[in-house]
Amino acid sequence: MTSARSDRWLRLDGTTNTRDLGGLPTTDGGTTAFGRVLRSDNLQTLSDDDVRRLVGELRLRDVVDLRTTAEVLLEGRGPLRSVEEVTHRHFTLLPERGHHTDVFAVEEDELPDLPADWVETVLPRQTTEADEVEPPAVRAYLGYLHHRPENVVAALRALADGDGDGAAVVHCAAGKDRTGVVVMFALAVAGxxxxxxxxxxxxxxxxxxxxxxxxxxxxxxxxxxSRRDVASHTPRGETMRRVLELLRERHGGPLGWLDAHGFGAREQAALRARLR
Incomplete structure (x- = not known):
């Protein structure tokens, strides 16, 4: 395996899109630290060796899961769920039907009844009318901020408040859209x-x-x-560039959005310290 210090990709048997947020330059001439925060796709298929590396070598202590309740329950308990040292937190960025208890605070004995159109419940594409002129991915990302701002902030708090000596991982299903938005804010806070x-x-x-x-x-x-081709799933730089541009126009930038939603200077400093 290539060292994460020369290659930000973390090559695991059970994931495809795991990488370290360390090694990125900051505007003040510094860099983000390795081994603090990882971003990833779904962790359900981690191998025993993956778990040993994450928990033993990288000292993974916090998992921030951005999937819907339906996704969590349909996929079932992943191997990290049985590791006592690892704390799991669940903050869906998509609107959900009905009331759901935190699936990591209680155990579900049986899969609950799901609506016939459960696929739409798992991955609903919710946007706002004001953003209909934007490209689909931009609309979706702005939808997270409109419909679930409290969970965007809660995910960042979980990253800031985690075990200071250990690592945290934030993930969704693919590790690109919901994870990408939370990571965008975290990196902006880090400078x-x-x-x-x-x-x-x-x-x-x-x-x-x-x-x-x-x-x-x-x-x-x-x-x-399967209902969309690979090209439509592929993230493009202009998507995130446009989201940052709109945040700047509307809120003065990502930090302005965070300030407006209760994640102020003290919490931003804690997250910056975690990443730096």
Whole structure:
């Protein structure tokens, strides 16, 4: 395996899109630290060796899961769920039907009844009317900020408040859209310039063929993966560039949006310290 210190990709048996947020330049001439925060696709298929590396070598202590309740329950308990040292937190960025208890606070004995159109419940494409002129991916990302701002902030708080000596991983299904938005805010707080944030977001394109193939093997995601071609799943730099541009126009930038939603200077300083 290539060292994460010379290659930000973390090559695991059970994931396709895991990388370290360390090694990125900041506007004040510094760099983000390795081994603090990882971003990833779904962790359900980690091997025993993956778990040993993550928990033993990287000291993974916090998992921030951005999937919907339906995704979590349909996919079932992943191998990290049985590791006592690892804390799991769940903050869906998509609207959900009905009331759901935190699936990591209680155990579900049986899969609950899901609506006939459960695929739309798993991955609903919710946007706002004011953003209909924007490209689909931009609309979706702005939809997270409109419909679930409290969970965007909660995910960042979980990253800031985690075990200071250990690592955290933030993930969704593919590790590109929901994860990409939370990571964008985290890197902005750390002082990473826009173009580096855009480049980090676009890195998923390097593994998109393998990533889509992996998700097609899961009954939870197969339909969503198959009804669109790989090109439509591929992240493009201009998408994140446009989101950053709109945040600047509307809020003065990502930090302004965070300030407006209760993630102020003290919490931003804590997250910056975690990443730096």
């Amino acid at each position: 990473v310039p826009d173009e580096e944030i855009v480049a980090d977001y676009a890195m998923t394109a390097e593994v998109i063929d393998d990533l889509v193939a992996k998700l097609r093997e899961s009954p939870t995601y197969a339909e969503d993966m």
